[in-house]
Amino acid sequence: MQVVETVDELRRARAALRTRRIGLAPTMGALHAGHMSLVEAARAENRFVIATIFVNPTQFEPGTDLNQYPRDLPRDLAILEAAGCDLVFTPTPEVVYPRGFQTTVTVSEVSQVLEGARRPGHFQGVATVVAKYFNLTQPKTAYFGQKDAQQVVVIRRMVRDLNMPLKIAVCPTVREPDGLAMSSRNVYLNPRQREQSAVLYRALQKAARAYEAGERNPNRLRRIARDVLEAYDGIAPEYVSLAHPRTLQELNNPTDAPMLLSLAARMGTTRLIDNVLLPPHLNTREGLTATLGV
Ligand code: PAF
Numbered sequence: 587m588q589v590v591e592t593v594d595e596l597r598r599a600r601a602a603l604r605t606r607r608i609g610l611a612p613t614m615g616a617l618h619a620g621h622m623s624l625v626e627a628a629r630a631e632n633r634f635v636i637a638t639i640f641v642n643p644t645q646f647e648p649g650t651d652l653n654q655y656p657r658d659l660p661r662d663l664a665i666l667e668a669a670g671c672d673l674v675f676t677p678t679p680e681v682v683y684p685r686g687f688q689t690t691v692t693v694s695e696v697s698q699v700l701e702g703a704r705r706p707g708h709f710q711g712v713a714t715v716v717a718k719y720f721n722l723t724q725p726k727t728a729y730f731g732q733k734d735a736q737q738v739v740v741i742r743r744m745v746r747d748l749n750m751p752l753k754i755a756v757c758p759t760v761r762e763p764d765g766l767a768m769s770s771r772n773v774y775l776n777p778r779q780r781e782q783s784a785v786l787y788r789a790l791q792k793a794a795r796a797y798e799a800g801e802r803n804p805n806r807l808r809r810i811a812r813d814v815l816e817a818y819d820g821i822a823p824e825y826v827s828l829a830h831p832r833t834l835q836e837l838n839n840p841t842d843a844p845m846l847l848s849l850a851a852r853m854g855t856t857r858l859i860d861n862v863l864l865p866p867h868l869n870t871r872e873g874l875t876a877t878l879g880v
Contacts, residue, residue, distance in 0.1 A: 587667040589674045596675050596722050607633040610725035610752075612716060615639040616656035616770035617665050620760040624729040625669045627757050627871070636723050637666050638675045640682060645711030656770055675722070682715060690714045693740045693747070696879075699834050700827055700848060701736050701859065709740045716741055717748070725752050732874050733759045733767045735846055735861045739834055742879030756874035759860070761787065767860045774856040782820050786851060786860045789814035789826075793847055794866045802840035804828045807847065807864075815851055824850040824857070831863060831877050844868055844877045 590596045609628030613621050628635045639662055646652040659676060666674055690710050696702075697709035720728065730738050742754050760768045765787030766780075775783055789811040796810050808826045815823040828837050831846040848861035863869050868877050 587663070587671055587674065589663060589676060591676055591678065592681055593677075593722065596673075599673055600723055603634055605633040606726055607631075608723065608725045609635050610719065610723050610728040611635070611637045611671075612719050612728065612730075613637060613639055613662075614641045614655070614770065615662045616658065616773075617662045618760075618768045618770065620731050620733060620757075620768040622665070622669055623757045623760050624731060625666065625671055627755060628727070628729050629670045631727065631755075632725075634673070635671045636673045636675065636725065637671050638677075638719055639663075640675070640677055640715070642682070642711055642715045643679055644683070644714065645708050647705050647707060651771070651774075654774075656773055675719070682718065691717045691744060691748075693743045696736070696739050696743050696834050699736075699836075700825065700829070701850070702740075704824060704850070709737070712737055713740055713744050717744065717750075720745075720750055720752060727753045727755050729755050729757060731757055731759060732869070732878070733769065733860065735831075735848060735878055736834060738874075739832070739879040746880045754875075754879070755871070756878055757871055758869055758874060765791070767858075769858070771856060771858070775853060779820060779853040779856065782818055783853060783858060785815060785818050785821060786849060786858055789849060790847060790860060790862045794862055794864060797864045798866065802842065804837040804840070804845070807845075811847065811849060815849065820853055822852040824852060828864075832880055846878070 609632035611624040611628050641655050691713040692710050693713050702709050738756050764784040766783050792814050793807045793811040808828050812826045815821055826849045829846050831844050845864045847864055850859045
């Protein structure tokens, strides 16, 4: 496995490739089983697999966890090598944003709701760095996780709007045995918070069961999930959304069409997010890839 830190090295490695079947798994490191599912899908479907490890400062709002964000490059590289990754890009902030950098990618409407409404600038940071990865690596397919469903919608909109020649594949959320979605930020939870954190998935599941029993009223489905969260003292719900999976606009009328049920909650200083598609049978690689975003 080759590890490169500069744009020139990455360009040279990319130019030497004789295949178009390149899979890209962008990450911020602190790898867990969720990331590995992206790398494994990329490995299974391509001749060459590229991963990135970069804690992208521009997607952290001022005063949040940029400095605290877990980093362990030697561990991450060992995991990627064992998973059969071929090339890893591990740039510094100066490599990605050299002096004089002044170009950003703004995906407007789908960035403004949900996470975007609470994390100003976040999706501009994500879209800009991901556009750079796409330009530098020119993959056939890039792999993203369901857990950041809005990120998928934003990136797909960017790919469509800017005619970027690649496919976006979406891999289902990987969960701990109690249902907590894997996230590099789960290490911030203390033992009591970690125990309670499975309630996010329980809230989603309760609404999904109501859906399967025939409930289609968006307000009632949102209420069912919110009531589960509100039953816990240590959890402060930020939003419970039932939205169109392509536009992310909130739904108000009952529908049998696919919906994205997503939520965010704070446990102390840690913010957790999770989501499921309704109907629940869509929460597969194929269902997610066909349903989330344009
Ligand atoms: O999902 C992430 O880890 C990040 O947002 C990404 C896509 C690697 C961009 O920094």
